[in-house]
Amino acid sequence: MAETPADAARPRVLFVCVHNAGRSQMAAGWLRHLSGGAVEVRSAGSMPAEQINPIAVDAMLEVGIDIRAEQPKVLTPEAVQASDVVVTMGCGDACPFYPGKRYEDWTLEDPAGQGIAAVRPIRDEIRARVRALLAELGVEPVGA
Numbered sequence: 001m002a003e004t005p006a007d008a009a010r011p012r013v014l015f016v017c018v019h020n021a022g023r024s025q026m027a028a029g030w031l032r033h034l035s036g037g038a039v040e041v042r043s044a045g046s047m048p049a050e051q052i053n054p055i056a057v058d059a060m061l062e063v064g065i066d067i068r069a070e071q072p073k074v075l076t077p078e079a080v081q082a083s084d085v086v087v088t089m090g091c092g093d094a095c096p097f098y099p100g101k102r103y104e105d106w107t108l109e110d111p112a113g114q115g116i117a118a119v120r121p122i123r124d125e126i127r128a129r130v131r132a133l134l135a136e137l138g139v140e141p142v143g144a
Contacts, residue, residue, distance in 0.1 A: 011137045012040040014083035020045025020072035022053040022111040023089040026123055029060050029067040030130040036142035039134070044079050048072035056111050059119045063127075085133070104133075 013031060015024035020043055028043040035041070049072045060067050077098075080086055085102045090110065097103070106129055111119040134141050 010038065010040055011085060011139070012083045013042070013085045013087065013133070013137075014079055015041075015043040015087050015089065016045065016075055017089040017110075018046050019049040019053075019112065020075075021049035021051065022056040022119075023106075023108050023122065023126065025052050025067050025070050025072075026056050026060055026111075027087065027089070027106075027126050027130060028070070029065045030127050031133070033065050034127075034130055034134060034141040035139055038139045039137065042079055042083060043070075044073045044075035046075050048074050053111055055114060055116055055119050056123075058116055059111075059123045062120075063123070085137070087133070 015027040015031075017024040024043040024045065028041050031039055031041045052067060052070055052072065057068055080098055080101065083101065085104065087104045087106055089106050089108055106126075108125060109118075109122050111122050114122075131141055
């Protein structure tokens, strides 16, 4: 079966941070929500935590995005190779580099150990960056 133009055009984005428990999970949640399935979304961490940051989960639930079922995942070279865009968030040298991939580094405060009032602005900054990424990818956002 031939690949359709829609399949060929579906960008693949990987969000990476150290623990894959806060920033990268919120970014993945936003991208899944705002792309309406038009983007293949992954997230991973160089040293994954045991669970997602519960404050990040609460912050996302406040805006109607449920990331409770997500689990921190280890970053693999295969995940990077299978992605068109790799967005790093403070993983430093632990992120593998492959020629031909588009890399972005988003400097964002780490929500680890923060209360909900401190995590909300991080969540909102991630939303703005995800919307800008969607525009760069030529994907019209849906939803909030």
